[in-house]
Amino acid sequence: MALVKYNNNSISAVSSVASMPSGALVPIKTLTASSSSTLSFVDGSDGVTLDATYPIYMFKFINIHPATDDKAFTFQANASGGSGYNETITSTQFQAYHREDGASSALGYNTGQDQAQGTGFQSMSGLLSNDNDASASGELFIYNPSSTTFVKHFMSKFQDMEAGTSKVSVQLYTAGYFNTTNAIDEFQFKMSSGNIDSGTIKLYGIKDS
Numbered sequence: 093m094a095l096v097k098y099n100n101n102s103i104s105a106v107s108s109v110a111s112m113p114s115g116a117l118v119p120i121k122t123l124t125a126s127s128s129s130t131l132s133f134v135d136g137s138d139g140v141t142l143d144a145t146y147p148i149y150m151f152k153f154i155n156i157h158p159a160t161d162d163k164a165f166t167f168q169a170n171a172s173g174g175s176g177y178n179e180t181i182t183s184t185q186f187q188a189y190h191r192e193d194g195a196s197s198a199l200g201y202n203t204g205q206d207q208a209q210g211t212g213f214q215s216m217s218g219l220l221s222n223d224n225d226a227s228a229s230g231e232l233f234i235y236n237p238s239s240t241t242f243v244k245h246f247m248s249k250f251q252d253m254e255a256g257t258s259k260v261s262v263q264l265y266t267a268g269y270f271n272t273t274n275a276i277d278e279f280q281f282k283m284s285s286g287n288i289d290s291g292t293i294k295l296y297g298i299k300d301s
Contacts, residue, residue, distance in 0.1 A: 118146070118297040125288035127159060133295055135277035142277045144238040146297030151234075151279070153250070153293055155227040158220045160286030162255040164205075165220065165228055166213035167281045169244075171274035178211040179276065183268025187218065193258040202264070209271065215284065216248045218262040221255040227291065228252030237276040244270040
């Protein structure tokens with residue numbers, strides 16, 4: 093590989109450098125919860141793009157706060173033309189946790205939070221505390237949702253403050269696939285029970301990936 097040498101003595105005196113590539117992360121839509129039962133992203137609705145424009149889509153979740161204590165943050169999807177948010181999912185989830193009082197910590201598989209050809213909403217967080225200072229934040233990647241050849245893979249990572257007498261810091265990893273070769277163009281997020289009291293969800297497209 094050839095090296096590029098600038099003859100100027102100071103980098104501030106360099107007259108021209110090849111332009112940097114534009115950012116690959118493209119903002120699409122932001123939704124903010126306010127005692128919301130659900131938050132939905134639907135392709136072609138209200139400025140949302142969830143089609144072949146990007147090969148990967150990413151959701152960012154910022155300070156998701158539940159109205160009801162001890163509930164999980166979940167998601168599901170609809171295939172193009174579908175309804176009901178009940179696509180077939182096979183998934184897996186594991187977590188690491190540490191209690192505030194230091195009494196225990198562990199790494200393990202969450203047998204109750206996976207699905208084997210299930211159609212329910214998939215949890216991404218633990219059982220969240222609704223204390224005023226508690227919340228959960230994380231991200232979810234959806235791979236090639238417009239494909240009509242392959243199943244649709246997803247991966248999420250969450251960090252949250254869980255409910256309990258001694259509050260718990262938990263990091264969760266969830267992955268799986270929607271077992272359909274139909275394009276998926278709608279995603280919905282909600283708590284396992286009760287409303288999303290507050291929080292922000294941002295949708296991005298990842299280009300050139």
